[in-house]
Amino acid sequence: MPRLSQNERAIAVNSLKRATPYIRMFKRKVFVLKAGGDAFATVEGTRAIMEQVGILHDVGIRVILVHGGGPQSTELSKALGVSAEFIDGRRVTDEKALEVAMMVLNGQINTRLLAACRDLDIPAVGLSGVDAGLIKAHKRPPILSDSGGTIDYGFVGDIDEVDSSILLKQLDNNLIPIISPLSADESGTLLNINADTVAAAVAVALNAEKLILATGAPGILEDINDPRSVISYLDVAGLDKLRSEGHLSNGMLPKAAAIKHALAGGVSRVHVISHNLPDSLLLEVFTNEGMGTLVVNDIQNLTSAEQQE
16 A cells, blocks of 8 residues: 555545544434435446445444436336426326336336445445335325316325334444335325435434435525525525525425425434535535535524534
8 A cells, every 4th residue: 555645644634633523423313315316327426426325324324315216217218108297396107107117216226226335335225115114105186286277296105104113223233224215005006206205204204413415406506507606505484585586496396395394394404415526425414614505494503613614
């Protein structure tokens, strides 16, 4: 192994010293990380995220990963001639789209993530909301649209309950649960659920310390057309203002709803980061500066350190 220069040694030691208070603070705490399918579009991207998850696990943080599969589902739908329809950023799921979701979420992405964990020697277990009744849900009924008609989301589920004991058993066995956002109703009808929604519900059920949403954007943007307009921190009132003024893209709307649900349910910190930026997860967790947007119930609850750029 090559010897480090004096400058390299100083950087390594300083980084460790800066991270140590956060390691002490978050040891044994639960973090729920949600990453969309675009985060796992490449082998390199998948490995980069899972390496960071493995580091969090190794320093004693109890991590749960919820994954989506939107781009892969859209790609497979196109190949099979199945049309993809979205309303307010949420996928409409008919019978054919549900078959695609099952193939992609459980058969492709969840398995590939577990394979990456095997390669990285990360102890992980794959689950879906169907397993052992982890997520109890019902089929979303048709709703009224703004135009006066009805919107039927098809086989899309609304969550009734998350059985936290199932996940706690995995965490207590030193495993990282990797969750596919599929569930079923009481009669066994399979349902597709938005992954952001699942992550928020899991975070609330486990009284998580943090909910972290990894997206393609660098955070929540003040101007959706300007990736440099990242908002470092805001509260629920600020989030509502952005939505009412049309500053949230369609893809961010389900995330905004998930953020509000998590905060209302007792999760004190929600982070929106980019999976495209190197080591964004570690930098968000182990530095004051962070890499994305921190959302809280009220900005007055932020520490002075959290408000520093």
